Amino acid sequence: MSIDQSTAAKVAKLARIKVEDDALPALADEFNNILGFIEQLNEVDVEGVEPMTSVTPQRLKRRKDEVTDGSQQDKVLANAPDAREGFFAVPKVVE
């Protein structure tokens, strides 16, 4: 699989990262390098090998169903560029 400039532009747009048109060829090249490396990995025969999800054997940590957090409206909103009446205020978004 090879990434062309328009695919690179699409990926950038989906990630909401602004990439100038003249930077697209370099970005596409980088993607292709990464994909090339993954293609190389794909050559390894992993038939019957379970995907490794952790380097040390451990179980997903769980929490009890207890309310231990929240009630910190001021802190949650502290970094918001704009907040009004307890809400984040953002540029109008309508479907």
Add this chain to the structure above:
Amino acid sequence: MLDLTYELPKPKVIAGAKHDWELVIGMEVHAQVSSNAKLFSGASTKFGAEPNSNVAFVDAAMPGMLPVINEYCVEQAVRTGLGLKADINLWSAFDRKNYFYPDLPQGYQISQLYHPIVGEGEVLVELGDGTARKVRIERIHMEQDAGKSIHDMDPNMSFVDLNRTGVCLMEIVSRPDIRGPEEAAAYIAKLRQIMQYLGTCDGNMQNGNLRADVNVSVCLPGQYEKYQETQDFSHLGTRCEIKNMNSMRFIQQAIEVEARRQIAIIEAGGEVEQETRLYDPDKGETRSMRSKEEAHDYRYFPDPDLLPLEIEQEWVDDIAAKLPELPDEKKARFIEDFALSDYDASVLTAEVEAASYFEAVVMNAIDALDESGEFIVYTTSSSNKSIGSFDKVQSRDVGKTAANWVINELFGRLKKDDKGISESSVTPKQLAGIIKLIKSDAISGKIAKDLFEIVYTEGGDPAQIVEERGMKQVTDTGAIEAALDEIIAANPAQVEKAKVNPKLAGWFVGQVMKATGGKANPKAVNELVAKKLGS
């Protein structure tokens, strides 16, 4: 396994300009899990709090914050799966569904695309006319809810509240087994009922705790059967998904409107485009939601913050062992034990609170009759056998009477006051007291209704009220006879007529009832009137 006999409902058919068309519907129901805390944080799930007050830094996606799963949410999902007779996957995993929206601070929703916690199950959907359909469940997965955007508080800004962000949802995905708008509504109602019984989702659609995405397609008659035989979707039409519906009425409207739109396109020689649409109830139309064609490129991948979720069969078995009785089973038992009609049993089991109330009435009435030993005087109406675990009193007879009182009198009265069963001022014990008085012939049916109204509005012990206010039925034949004699003496003309036409005896019965303030035992009056008039 429960084996109810039922016939399949007929699929909804819409007549187009050229052909008849059938509907095929599949649903994704989003049910908010009932829990104290969110799926991956310790913030509260409580509805209606101050904006952004139920928010942990995990929910706000602050850098460096990591999700830790709430084990009770997992338990609730497993419980729901078991309630839908579904396979439970002991190994499941979380994936990221990536998209940008102001009420999704992470930039992705944690969901379970590739390995959901619950696999295939089924729901029996009854249509109320004796027909029912088994709707297959494809899967249930857990995921985070998004926050709430409010667009109408400011002309230029949208306001975002993250209180709902990260609350656990179950997405229940059905197979395309639903064949009409009414079935779709009945399917959601049944899911809601089962989850309310299980205590896994409160089913409040108004608050958005239960919402559905509805997939609609149309096909020519006969095509659906081919799909069912082969499970090959190519026999069906292209589907459109109507997003985020939280009203039974609108769901039904939207399905019909969308089906008609698709039929018009196909009959005009066009092709339905697979897309996501929104229903506008004001205009009565669906419209395309897709503003940008790549908006739905979610780029799922396994969430690197979360290990796979591994649960033990033993734990699942333990949850299964503690499952409450489910609606289908409860209904079948009510029909069997209490000789209820299918309809009455459905009404009483619609809400688990109502079912429990009804059972408490029956138990209390049986206990009261058992204790007093007065049960001997009444005759059984439907069975001479003792059913269920009751030795002395026929549960069927008391059950039938209790059902009538709960459905007709209590529900009727509550409805008049716009109240639910949990707000009933009459306790099961009080209603049982009234039934005991009826069954032991202490009061007549008419007086019982007056008594019910007194208990409903004033409260008190029914037996005591009857005693204090002299409402007891007059079974003393001497008193009834005296009243009857008076009436006969005062109405010689009527007596002559009644002798010729025995049907007029009823007039005398009515007069005696009137004279005794409705307290005379109707059976005794009937007998006496017949005797006196010599007919």
